[in-house]
Amino acid sequence: MSAEEKLTQRIFLSGSTGVKKTDLRKEFAEEDIDAILEKAVTQGDIYIDKKGTAYHCWHKEYYLQSLLNSDAKFRIIYDAIKSLEQSINKTSDALAKSLESSTNDIILSLSKLDKENNGSSVVDKGLSADFTTQLEQFKTDFDNSVSNYANSIGWVEFGKIRNELCTKHDISNEEFYLLVEQLVNKYDKKYELSTGGYEGITIRGLVHGFVRCI
Amino acid sequence: MYPYDLQQNPYPSSPTPTIADAKILGGKRHNEGKFAVLSCIDDLYQKMTGIATDKDFRLVTVIQDVGSGKTHLSLHIKGLKELSGNAVTSYIDLSQISPRDMNSLYRATLSGFTGGYIKEIKESLVYFLKDKAERNIKTANKVFHFGFFDSVRRKTLANKAQEILSDKIVPDCSAIHSLLRGEFSPNEISIFKRILEGNFQQDTHDILTLEDIIGRIAAIATLNWKFLRKITILQLDECDSEKQTLDFIKAVVNAHLPSTILMLVLTPSSYEEIQKENVSVFDRLEKANYKIDLAGSNTLEEIIEILLEYIRHNDDKEIFTAAEEKDIAAKIKVIYDEFQDFRNIRSMINILYHSMEDAKKRGTKTIDEQAIDNTIRNAYPGLRIQGSIMGVPLSEFIKIHRSSSDDRRLESDVRNAVINLLSYAYENGSVARLEEIDGKHGSGIDLIYNDQTGTKIAVAVLIDKDRIKTFEQISNRIKSTVTADKFIILTNTYVYGATDKASVVNMDNRKMVDLIYFSSKYRNHEIMLDDSQRALMLAKSIKLC
Numbered sequence: 001m002s003a004e005e006k007l008t009q010r011i012f013l014s015g016s017t018g019v020k021k022t023d024l025r026k027e028f029a030e031e032d033i034d035a036i037l038e039k040a041v042t043q044g045d046i047y048i049d050k051k052g053t054a055y056h057c058w059h060k061e062y063y064l065q066s067l068l069n070s071d072a073k074f075r076i077i078y079d080a081i082k083s084l085e086q087s088i089n090k091t092s093d094a095l096a097k098s099l100e101s102s103t104n105d106i107i108l109s110l111s112k113l114d115k116e117n118n119g120s121s122v123v124d125k126g127l128s129a130d131f132t133t134q135l136e137q138f139k140t141d142f143d144n145s146v147s148n149y150a151n152s153i154g155w156v157e158f159g160k161i162r163n164e165l166c167t168k169h170d171i172s173n174e175e176f177y178l179l180v181e182q183l184v185n186k187y188d189k190k191y192e193l194s195t196g197g198y199e200g201i202t203i204r205g206l207v208h209g210f211v212r213c214i
Numbered sequence: 215m216y217p218y219d220l221q222q223n224p225y226p227s228s229p230t231p232t233i234a235d236a237k238i239l240g241g242k243r244h245n246e247g248k249f250a251v252l253s254c255i256d257d258l259y260q261k262m263t264g265i266a267t268d269k270d271f272r273l274v275t276v277i278q279d280v281g282s283g284k285t286h287l288s289l290h291i292k293g294l295k296e297l298s299g300n301a302v303t304s305y306i307d308l309s310q311i312s313p314r315d316m317n318s319l320y321r322a323t324l325s326g327f328t329g330g331y332i333k334e335i336k337e338s339l340v341y342f343l344k345d346k347a348e349r350n351i352k353t354a355n356k357v358f359h360f361g362f363f364d365s366v367r368r369k370t371l372a373n374k375a376q377e378i379l380s381d382k383i384v385p386d387c388s389a390i391h392s393l394l395r396g397e398f399s400p401n402e403i404s405i406f407k408r409i410l411e412g413n414f415q416q417d418t419h420d421i422l423t424l425e426d427i428i429g430r431i432a433a434i435a436t437l438n439w440k441f442l443r444k445i446t447i448l449q450l451d452e453c454d455s456e457k458q459t460l461d462f463i464k465a466v467v468n469a470h471l472p473s474t475i476l477m478l479v480l481t482p483s484s485y486e487e488i489q490k491e492n493v494s495v496f497d498r499l500e501k502a503n504y505k506i507d508l509a510g511s512n513t514l515e516e517i518i519e520i521l522l523e524y525i526r527h528n529d530d531k532e533i534f535t536a537a538e539e540k541d542i543a544a545k546i547k548v549i550y551d552e553f554q555d556f557r558n559i560r561s562m563i564n565i566l567y568h569s570m571e572d573a574k575k576r577g578t579k580t581i582d583e584q585a586i587d588n589t590i591r592n593a594y595p596g597l598r599i600q601g602s603i604m605g606v607p608l609s610e611f612i613k614i615h616r617s618s619s620d621d622r623r624l625e626s627d628v629r630n631a632v633i634n635l636l637s638y639a640y641e642n643g644s645v646a647r648l649e650e651i652d653g654k655h656g657s658g659i660d661l662i663y664n665d666q667t668g669t670k671i672a673v674a675v676l677i678d679k680d681r682i683k684t685f686e687q688i689s690n691r692i693k694s695t696v697t698a699d700k701f702i703i704l705t706n707t708y709v710y711g712a713t714d715k716a717s718v719v720n721m722d723n724r725k726m727v728d729l730i731y732f733s734s735k736y737r738n739h740e741i742m743l744d745d746s747q748r749a750l751m752l753a754k755s756i757k758l759c
Binding site: 016151189195206 | 277278279280313315422423424425481482483484485489500505507509510512514554555557561708710
């Protein structure tokens with residue numbers, strides 16, 4: 001391990017309390033620690049600041065925590081910024097959802113228009129023999145995709161398998177979810193849905209974006 | 215008195231479970247989950263030797279969707295009497311901690327322990343010090359303020375210990391460090407002191423770093439094992455991918471807290487987010503010692519079992535019969551089948567809570583259709599039976615649904631309903647001419663009518679769930695000698711097919727219930743204006759008129 005790495009490691013281990021520069025000078029008496037520290041500070045790995053009467057060094061992982069612990073004003077500003085960040089995140093989420101919903105509405109309207117013009121869609125096919133066959137074919141591929149993309153506990157986000165199945169069956173996103181809905185309703189003992197994710201089936205006003213085979 | 219002679223409503227009314235509600239745990243999957251956790255506790259307990267070490271740490275995850283009973287299971291485990299002898303549990307609901315930082319997480323961990331536990335550990339510590347004092351260790355005497363005058367007044371150390379335990383005197387902990395040094399770590403001494411002074415749950419003043427916190431939690435676990443011979447369970451409910459939470463979890467897992475089980479309760483969505491947010495923590499969760507899977511927790515069988523367990527548990531007189539169980543199960547099934555929104559235990563409990571209250575008000579002995587119907591109408595006013603054209607109330611739906619389990623009766627009811635529907639259409643001018651086929655049942659045709667364009671249409675109703683498999687078989691059954699321009703076969707067989715003259719119309723359960731409901735209203739002269747429009751829509755939906 002190089003002197004630079006040793007010094008960084010030493011500072012890291014001191015956690016949010018930091019370590020006095022003078023102590024480092026004693027510990028690394030044989031090294032030119034000023035040069036090493038200057039380099040580390042330039043790279044942003046280490047922070048040096050005055051604490052009491054002495055200069056202390058912190059690793060980048062702990063400097064923020066140190067400031068939060070020691071500087072009440074900083075902590076208040078930090079909390080305020082965090083709160084602002086959360087609020088912005090919420091607003092942008094809401095905006096994204098609203099956009100998504102508007103997009104879905106547009107897609108639905110276009111699809112209805114298309115249906116009126118062409119007279120065929122998954123919904124229309126809902127009661128036909130063709131639809132039953134299509135649903136069964138879709139089921140086989142859907143089950144395969146779920147088992148391929150599922151995490152260790154079996155869950156998979158619809159978003160992860162949608163593109164593949166839409167391409168394979170030449171269906172739109174909207175038709176994909178209509179088929180999934182039919183599938184889950186028909187084989188309700190075989191599939192399990194879970195809330196969350198960015199797209200999926202809406203039940204009780206909640207987007208269910210995860211699925212697994214039981 | 216509530217239905218089934220129950221003294222109280224067995225179903226909880228709160229949207230999320232409380233410790234009291236969680237005493238009851240029903241359902242096969244939930245009980246399997248419970249036994250997996252108990253097995254983990256038992257396994258760890260068996261492996262524990264004299265001293266708690268970092269080898270005695272276990273990680274358990276419970277991952278399932280919202281409203282599936284994870285919190286209920288956690289609280290149930292926390293409150294289990296059979297565990298009170300070998301485990302101490304701190305339940306932490308992360309959704310209640312804001313802002314989320316290491317101090318607030320530590321405070322929540324301390325608050326998660328019960329008052330009973332704090333009393334128990336305090337008692338052990340006080341008697342531990344009493345033993346030292348009895349061995350004439352001066353600093354131990356000091357803790358009890360035991361002096362010359364106490365001896366004169368014939369007060370014993372046991373009296374003093376009791377006074378500390380009943381909060382009559384505050385122990386003098388000024389010399390506790392010198393007394394326990396060598397035998398306990400500094401963190402253990404700090405916790406020891408806090409417990410004695412009665413401010414255990416406020417132990418946050420001199421905590422500066424995450425390392426301090428982990429040290430303190432490890433000290434609590436060590437003392438729990440040393441003095442109570444109990445392992446420590448930390449339950450973190452509503453786990454999410456928030457940075458401070460993940461740092462805390464990672465630190466606890468990495469520290470291998472002695473004689474401790476960390477139980478993380480989260481949703482599949484949070485699990486996925488953790489994977490995106492912090493691979494390192496996700497990797498640790500993947501390697502959990504036990505992954506409790508409540509797969510199938512929202513299936514009908516599981517929901518029925520859980521709901522029945524509430525009544526069984528409260529049925530002190532043991533008068534809840536198997537027939538009554540079957541009756542409730544059938545009603546639950548209808549709600550489950552017809553309302554996708556209610557396919558989770560939380561919603562179902564809410565329905566049965568309200569149904570119990572409604573049945574009690576009306577003085578009925580059981581939860582009847584009316585109680586469920588009133589509940590759905592009052593608590594969920596916007597809900598209708600999916601796809602019902604006639605707007606059938608749930609109570610009627612349940613009744614008709616139940617009576618239609620017999621194919622013969624169903625066929626007869628649907629046949630009469632179709633005749634009534636076309637008669638009504640004839641009365642309204644939607645059908646030009648109607649001819650009933652009295653005495654010609656052998657033909658397989660039930661009705662002939664002329665539509666407004668003059669086309670002569672023959673209708674046959676064929677209800678047969680299992681035997682008919684093909685269109686040819688249907689055609690063979692309709693050995694009609696009747697001449698008509700068009701044949702319509704109304705069936706529930708899900709057989710598809712058509713010729714130039716004949717077409718098969720498949721009707722699902724809802725459609726048949728709609729027909730029977732209309733028929734009943736028609737017979738009883740209860741058709742209103744709104745019903746009239748609905749009836750014509752119903753006729754069109756099955757290609758009549």
